[in-house]
Amino acid sequence: MSEAAAATAPQVVCEGLSRRFGGVQAVDGVSFAVRGGEIFGLLGPNGAGKTTTLRMLVTLLTPDAGRATICGHDVAREGEAVRRCVGYQTGDTQLYERLTPVEFLEYFGRLQGMERGLVRERIASLMEELDFGGYRDRLCGGLSTGQKQRVNIARALLHDPPVLILDEPTSGLDIVSAHFVVSFLERVRAAGRAVIYSTHIMSEVELLCDRIGVIHRGRLLTTGTLPELLAQTGEDGLTRAFLKVIGAGAGEGAR
Ligand SMILES: Nc1ncnc2c1ncn2[C@@H]1O[C@H](COP(=O)(O)OP(=O)(O)OP(=O)(O)O)[C@@H](O)[C@H]1O
């Protein structure tokens, strides 16, 4: 592959990814690809299969069928290489309450096998980017939700991964903190990373996502840019377009 082609090759590829829990087909043949410098929004109602899809991509769950690669590494067979390439954060990730943000991040850096000097450098740079220097020495247990979230995003990015996967990162945040996360992700995209972003907040998707995938009952019903989704559905806003896609899916795919 030429250098130019390699530079534009998708960083995340899913093909027919599937996962069942007992009688529930949580994810059913999901396929999509995300390139560096692109934010892919995953939208779906509660229980649609978003978190299950993301957990398979970050090697926390094994797919039953299909395959996925991150930076060319197979999620089912090359877990360690995949984990080096990906940062994962969810809105409900817990911090270690008795550590300060710096101690917490140092601990995670060492767990990742990063060299001590590099960990310190990365913490200093992320502290500036995410602006958490003001509470760097307070215990994580006493931080607000938004403050914790910044530290958690720093944890996901500590090893400087080319792929960032975020599952409802702004849940519980006020509008100022949520806006900070959204603006930060614009910078992450500008740095050439591939981002997958799952949320229920339509305005964030409209603002941020280059392409959107709508998942319902485990199936990816459509993918496209916002204008493509609006054109497909004949609607003039994402919420209505989303509801239309889900409604059509419920009729077609009722099980
Ligand atoms: N560990 C598990 N054991 C059993 N069922 C599960 C498990 N994880 C998810 N499921 C089921 O799989 C389906 C998809 O769940 P998932 O968490 O992926 O949805 P989601 O799209 O992330 O929803 P939400 O918007 O509520 O976070 C649901 O029916 C859920 O109950």
Ligand SMILES: [Mg+2]
């Ligand atoms: Mg979820």
